[in-house]
Amino acid sequence: MPDNEMMGDEQLPQDDHRNPRRRARETQTPEVGLLVMPEPRHELERLVLHEEARGDIATALRSLAMAEQMEKVWKLSTIRPMSGRCILNFYGPPGTGKTRAALGLALQLGKPLYQVDYSAIVSKYLGDTAKHIVLAFRQAREAEAVLFFDEADSLLSKRVSTGESCSTSINQNRNTLMQELDRFGGVVVMTTNLFGNYDEAMLRRIARHIEFRLPDTAMREQLLRLHLPNADRVPQTLRGIAMAAHGLSGGDLLNVCLNAIEAASVNPDPQNWRVTEEILMAQVRKVQSTKLVHSGRDDSKLNLSLN
Numbered sequence: 001m002p003d004n005e006m007m008g009d010e011q012l013p014q015d016d017h018r019n020p021r022r023r024a025r026e027t028q029t030p031e032v033g034l035l036v037m038p039e040p041r042h043e044l045e046r047l048v049l050h051e052e053a054r055g056d057i058a059t060a061l062r063s064l065a066m067a068e069q070m071e072k073v074w075k076l077s078t079i080r081p082m083s084g085r086c087i088l089n090f091y092g093p094p095g096t097g098k099t100r101a102a103l104g105l106a107l108q109l110g111k112p113l114y115q116v117d118y119s120a121i122v123s124k125y126l127g128d129t130a131k132h133i134v135l136a137f138r139q140a141r142e143a144e145a146v147l148f149f150d151e152a153d154s155l156l157s158k159r160v161s162t163g164e165s166c167s168t169s170i171n172q173n174r175n176t177l178m179q180e181l182d183r184f185g186g187v188v189v190m191t192t193n194l195f196g197n198y199d200e201a202m203l204r205r206i207a208r209h210i211e212f213r214l215p216d217t218a219m220r221e222q223l224l225r226l227h228l229p230n231a232d233r234v235p236q237t238l239r240g241i242a243m244a245a246h247g248l249s250g251g252d253l254l255n256v257c258l259n260a261i262e263a264a265s266v267n268p269d270p271q272n273w274r275v276t277e278e279i280l281m282a283q284v285r286k287v288q289s290t291k292l293v294h295s296g297r298d299d300s301k302l303n304l305s306l307n
Helices: 005-007 013-018 020-027 050-066 069-074 098-109 128-142 167-183 217-227 241-246 248-265 277-295
Strands: 031-034 086-091 113-116 145-151 185-192 208-211
Touching: 020 098, 020 145, 020 167, 031 128, 050 086, 050 098, 050 208, 086 098, 098 185, 113 128, 128 145, 128 167, 217 241, 217 248, 241 277, 248 277
Parallel strands: 086 185, 086 208, 113 145, 145 185
Antiparallel strands: 031 113
């Protein structure tokens, strides 16, 4: 076994004077997350979602608001180990509003959002990642915040076979995370683009799985309107653009609109700045082309049919 794995967090005391950087690391409380204060612009009502997802979030919020009454009627504490705990999993393609919904949920609850920093959680030192997971839950608890794991599949993925390298450390991290979830009495939101990678034991601990799907044509039109705030300088109808933008997410459409606004603002006289259908269509094609190239598909097969 390599020396660094043998020693891990059990480095001999007599070596401390030779390694001041490690000694400092052990005595300081690391920052493993960021406390984010939701803003009025994050209201759930302003988020464009499919009705099923919106309804699932509303049900979760209603359950939290009615916790005392539900306990009196249903005696949930006899079947649920931690009263007040709510673990939600938002899953779906990138750019469909998962992070935005987490902020909206925190705003509705009147709480800050404690966003876990995956790069700070994971450590090269044996045992430190598990310690950081415990610390994240503690800091969220102390801040009375909604605990937010973005791209949670990085920590919730399936366990590694014991025959594989580093399996002990990885599986220890999974076990620590599950133990902390069992002890946590607050709200946890997890998001992922890779739902299939979740460990089955983790799935059993998540109260509600909410799917975030790509927007349909009507939703794309609504998103275009939201991201083009000056109605006097954009086309009266955006239906054709919305239909042509098939397959784009809300995040993609935000980029389309921002790039279109920049392309429309090159004239020396701001009075002549207008976002035209041609400008918008050009930006839609660019984003679609980029997504096709990224996915490895032939750009020549780009389909802009109005479906």
